Amino acid sequence: MFCYGTLCYVAESAPALRNLYGAVAPGGYLVLGYVNDQGRATYQGWLDAPDDHPDESFDPERFEERFRLVVEGESTLSYRSIHDALGTWPRSFWEFTDRPDERWV
Structure with a gap:
């Protein structure tokens, strides 16, 4: 399951996370791209x-x-808030995929 740049439009992140996580097939992953407090500070700065x-x-x-x-x-996520919603700690994307040798972003 892949959710990138969507949760910032959802006021109730915890139920949305639970629904997404519940849709993950056994052995699958939920990959999130979300705005955290650092992103919020950047947005506010702009x-x-x-x-x-x-x-x-x-x-x-x-x-x-x-x-x-x-x-x-109202809609920022952190490792703690993801854990609180799902009961499991999130992992880095790079834990289950190969990290490129060269920076690509």
């Missing part, structure tokens, strides 16, 4: 100083509307 955003067409009002749940702290 809203506080929109001229610092790397995209010249950045629209802070649209961005704030789109990521309201993150900016307000």
